[in-house]
Amino acid sequence: MKHRINIALFFYIFIFIFSPNYNVSAAKPTGNENPDIYGKAAITVDMQTNEIIYEKNPDIRVYPASTTKLLTAILLEKNRKPNNILKYTPGAKNQPKSSLNRDIHSIEPGDSMTARDVMDGLLMYSANDLAYVVAENISKNAGDFSKKMNEYVKKLNLKNTHFVTPNGLHNPDHYSTSYDMSVIAREAFKSLWIRNTMGTYQATVKTASGLTFPIKNTNKLLGKDGCIGGKTGYTVPAGRCLVAIYYRNGRQILGVVMNSVYDPGDTYVFNDMEKIINWSYDEKPTILYKKNSIIGKQIIKYRPLYFIGPHVNIEVPIRIKDNVAYYDNELNRKELKKDMNFSNITFKALEGKAPLGDLTIKERNYSKSYKIYSNLSDREFLKKIIPFYLKTLLVIFIGFLMIKFIYKRSRGK
Template sequence: MKQKKLSILLIFIFILSLNINVFAAGDNQKTEPQIYGKAAVTIDMQTGEIIYAKDIDKQMYPASTTKLLTALLLAENKNKTDMLTYTQDAKAQPEYSLSLNLHPIAVGEKMSADNAMDGLLLYSGNDVAYMIAENVSKDAKDFSDKMNEEIKKLNLSNTHFVTPNGLHDPNHYTTTYDLSVIARAAFQNPWVKESMGKQKSTIKTSSGTTFLIENRNKLLGTDGCIGGKTGYTVPAGRCLVAIYDRGGRKVLGVVMNSVYDQNDAFVFDDMKKVIDWSYAAKPVSLHKKDSVITTKTVKYKPLGFVGPEKSIDVPVTIKEDINYYDNATNKKELKEVVNLNDIKVSSLKGTEPIGTLTIKERTASRDYKLYSALPKGALMKNNLPIYGAALLAVLASLGVIAFAVKKILDIKRKRRRGKYTW
């Protein structure tokens, strides 16, 4: 008997432990990933909504992720077949340069802009960045001015670039959020998008030198990663931009100031964590379908263009669910803007929109149609006193008219009688 009770107790404990594990697994799925990167962000590429956010406005050094903006300026100012000349400043750049690490390139040699784009984005050539800068502009300083003009066009207030390759300068900085905007703009350029998605490329110079280069983005081609850019300096730490496409939905991730270990694994693990979490993240409800957003007092004349004016409080509602991603940035900055039309009584039936609700989350903006939710019969009930008074006035008028008609007829009859009296 004791053995039977002990067996039942053990089974109960086992089942309880299973339930605890299930609950724990569920909690872990909701918990934001722990990463080594000091800052990170993920963005829905279609809407611009922020999904994951960690210190997204903290100024940091971007290292070679800078080259995404250099690539965009190359694409905007040159054609693929244009020939670029290798410059003295390009030759002077440190390691992770084509000339230093792969094969010497002489000042004055040329390569196509298409090859330069690949050398910039796949191999991350520091010399290639300067070659591009001095072929697009008169010198590197003029190119940095162009970079900052582009930054201004993108409405970025926490970014300032000095060099085309991102080698350390205390005045060369950005944030994970600003970098995501730059990366998104770069990816929208077909040439940049094509280049960052290549696993390998062959580069040729006018002297006949040939380089075979491979993309340094270890995530490219796995789990939906279709592009990105790596970066590293000691002050910047390991940086990574990566763009994913899973089932047609594109998500862009940025991780900055992560650890650069011997196997160079941490930043890529960080990115995988935040991307997987972001694809699994479900937006939370901001407003449920048919919920009242605001109330609008509408003034009107029940009798049309005449008579007294009445007012009625109209509940304004939406006809769809409105959701948003629950993170610290959105909680702090999300704004709701209600714009109502010049509302007419005929539009209070709820069948036609009477305005819009705009949900703003930084650069993301979504519009939803607003409708009247006035209860059926509310307008008639509101109008009854005036309709009643109007009806009494009409009846009184009819009575007066009837009385007047009767008097006139009576007078006519008397006159007729008087005419035939002797």
Template structure:
């Protein structure tokens, strides 16, 4: 008997192993990863959905992640073969810890825009950012106006930039959410995307000076990391933007104000944690398939042109499971917008589409079709009494008319017989 029970137990375990998603909808979510970064976010780059969120609207200093916006404006105004001149303001930019310059370069030396983009994004040169700014605008202040115009164009309300390189200024700030929008926009540009993917590069000036540079993003090429941008100042802490692609799915991560340790590992560990967590995250079921979302009320006349007016409430359902990621933003901001079509009862069909349900969350919006849950014969069944009475009245009326006609014909025949009788 004991052996039989063991056999049944192992068969049950085997069946469960073949159906790993049996309890997927009810599986508990993994706890949020614990990171050193004061603010962080991950976003599904295809849908715009926020997956992981930590103080995403808190204003922070972005340090050299600022250069993603500088690169975006640069790519919009220059081509790879354009020539840029090294400026006086570029020459005097300070080396600040991890954000360094390409010195020695003389004022007036030139380089291609392609080399400048490498120096900006691969090496994170503070001087290169100023050179770019002053080759596009008359000065860095004018370039900052262009940056803030782009910020406004992206509908970002918690960001204001002052410098092209992100060196500290109390009026130079952003949020994890706003920076994710800037980063995602920059990533859509092929030139920027290709540059961030380089692990190494070389830069050559007009005087023949050559710089061999390495990408400052330690995660590049590991576990699906296809690009990113680092940053650091003492007030900003260690910052990182990273782009990942695994099995065709792209996720963007942002970490702000993490710790700069002796091995410079914390911010990269933070990013790895939130990205791994986000790829494993299971969305929460908001509405199950065939759930009733609302009802639509119809007024109509069963006899079309005559008779009483009736009302019918038709359940409106979805035919898909609807999911969302539970985080601090979705808990506060997730919205459901129902839009029903202007149709009549005569246009209703069994499971016919009657509208759209839109699930909105910040930069994410998904539409789902809504259907009328009206089984065939419902209207007929509801109106049988009226149809029955109408049929009875009609039959009685026909009977009366038939009887009257018969009487009339009989009368006519009798009159005819009387007329010809001698």
């Protein structure tokens, strides 16, 4: 009986090890697993460093819906002051829900309001009509305003964004990406006016004719777990979209979720955002090179006689004194670049007593430099350059003898 059990145990171990579904080399240690979200595209970015922490399809083109209004707000901030007066236009009157005119109270073209109230309605209530108020007050019409939008997109060096409308209502040629939208959101957040508006819970928009519109922020995460601002969006083709900025323990992280699910309770996109933000605050960078490790060898051209004479090629082990780390995601693995610059090739540097130069780690919109050092021992270094000095002394000595010989010959004549 015992013999049969041993045979069966051996058989199961054999199947387990040699099964095609078992791959030791592919095994990955469990840790902070990527969050499972409904959004088709998403990204989180460290606001201080621009490091991409989390990403899901960051470069696929999606419809941005009302997150478009972040760029409309940027152009309003750059072209008008908060106390400037903007007229309500016929184009604004024609906009569908969600708008102040359709949802709360009819507004007649020719009525007016301050730019501050327009900004409140634009970003807090996400009013489609007020996006046209901005467009048609800053430009001669919405088409001309879209040109300004795309000029600004080009200025931000965004390759996958094109805007047609100031409010983001669906148009097949109106698109962006979660990455591009994160850049637009970071740009918008630089403005104190926009930042304060996104962070306001409720306000009252007034017109010159005496109409008042109490509004609340559509961002359900505002004030929760460090959320200090954001912008919502929805159309049927775009799905639910959300930009949110968080501040926790002295650190700001921006999140973007695009094309999530719109459910009756309107919770999915907000749950998606909470997942990727919480994950991003918990995520630790992966060590690319450990502190005081050798990161490779480099042939260094060293001129022992400083500014004159030939070079000596010396193979130098390169050491890094600090941990070099990055956020390990698919985008960073694909785009990560490592550049070494040797700017201080001196005797002291080759001895390891001063930096040889820098190692620069580059990601899409982030770079960081680390000092690199020679790991040659004194003995190895001297071993490589002493033959050069001996040869140099020999050449000098022979040259001296030749000069002396020529001098004697010339004296003898």
